Amino acid sequence: MLNIGAVERETGIGKDTLRVWERRYGFPVPVRDEREDRLYPEEQVNRLRLIKRLLDMGLRPAKVVGQAYPALVALLEDSVGQQPEDHPELQKYVQLIKGHQASELRLALSRALLDQGMNEYLSKTVAPLSHLVGEYWLRGDIRVFEEHLYSEQVTVVLRSAIEMMRNDRGTPHVLFATLPGEEHMLGLLMAEATLSLQGARCTMLRGQSPINEIVAAAIAHQVDVVALSFSAVMTPLQVKDGLQQLRRALPQQILIWAGGTGVARQRSQDEGVQLIGPLSDLIKVVVEWTESESPT
Amino acid sequence: MLNIGAVERETGIGKDTLRVWERRYGFPVPVRDEREDRLYPEEQVNRLRLIKRLLDMGLRPAKVVGQAYPALVALLEDSVGQQPEDHPELQKYVQLIKGHQASELRLALSRALLDQGMNEYLSKTVAPLSHLVGEYWLRGDIRVFEEHLYSEQVTVVLRSAIEMMRNDRGTPHVLFATLPGEEHMLGLLMAEATLSLQGARCTMLRGQSPINEIVAAAIAHQVDVVALSFSAVMTPLQVKDGLQQLRRALPQQILIWAGGTGVARQRSQDEGVQLIGPLSDLIKVVVEWTESESPT
């Protein structure tokens, strides 16, 4: 039995939203305490958690809010669509994640890095594995804490590799950041690893930085490039707006490179903002940059 | 100019609270846009940040809400007692932060760790320096991205030290987590470093985990203890509620240890939840645990 504030914390659905759903869709229907405050039974909270997942996948509230639990599960299985069995070579990692074997997972990830080399490692292992883990999470086969376990281990491996390549004299000098609302840092880390390998000087700003902070940091560190990562949780409009605002606020000579799933859906390329699809394009872009600078 | 949702995110003061302060104390007095929605000027947001900090220190709203900026700073200096200048040995770090010299900062931090040893390093350098950086940020002497620069470097140093001490066979097995709403991870990292040193087996869950995720992780990893960190952004009620719910959801034999500024304001100790003040107490608690287990 949770009050409305606790339900907001647990499910990530705002208080206002919970009340408006009750009015519009007739769900959830919490009981009331003696003060007439809402008290949500655990069963409804579980349903709300599932509903949140379905909404995150892009379904509309009208179709999911108010459905009974079995119907929600059916919806979930319908919308998952493609089966993630496509990558047999990644299954060993999935097994380690599900078995909560943190040390073994890190060992396997480290070994793969040294076996494949950074570029192949990122494109053939880390990127598809992250995608796969996301798929499993959507289907409910992997829990949030298991996903955390995975990204924690990848982070450790990549950061120590980046550390080995740190180069305070490298060019270009790149500042890595994400805009507010963007939580996924793995894309940023993969980009940092790629650019470190190319000899760039990398400065990592923590995620969720307001635009004026990014600008101040870029100027203070005298960077050549600001690199941003957008995952699919950001809407195309948010991405476009954010990039435009940043471009306006940043001095002309500092470039912007934007990558990640979120930019793949951008239609038009803005002036002064380099959109980057796959990681391999990032290498191309930095090579071009180096060539354009060297004659100077 | 921020709307009320953005101000809630920036300051940690709830929307309802902001509106009720306006009604009761006549501050803040946001301007309105054409839709009559509140728009808070940056100057008022800065004042609100300071107010939040004073409230977190235990002052009552009637005494601080509505005070002008200089009065707030005076109040802060009164209640802080010691001036930030009281730590001359920490000034060199502050200079490096303000000079954006990331590598030099990390070098200095690493050197201090090896010079002082972990326990003294945490209590004499990291904890007071983090506090000092927070103070400077409140006064506007340090920007957010500079604070990020600092915590990034501390994180790197502590994580690599923890890595060196990793022990998959250690006892107790401790799971580290923060509840939703809690963003500060440094306290958790300091606790992990302390316990690693004591020979514990440490598993780090990323921050902001819903209670059911913490429970699932604790059971899956078969931990002995769940360690939580609360900064001052969490209200005493939120802390109490969260701890109670977690205690109810967690199997009896798994202990809960809670630390950080946020628990210092808790009055009553709940059954089955160990509240921990300074880091040195943490050592005591783990020693007690070990002694109570060894006869078995």
Added chain:
DNA sequence: TGTCAAGTTTGTCTAGGACGTAATAAAATT
């Protein structure tokens, strides 16, 4: 000095209404 009762402060909850933006459906164009 410590404890208890009465009084005050303060944050969170309640209600329904309003409105802009995002997502869909429909229409018009290529």
Added chain:
DNA sequence: AATTTTATTACGTCCTAGACAAACTTGACA
């Protein structure tokens, strides 16, 4: 038939103002 443009609906967030319990302060008394 495929794509772009426009109309319509869906949806979350913000608004007002009042109520109440928990936390805090104060003062009386042992």
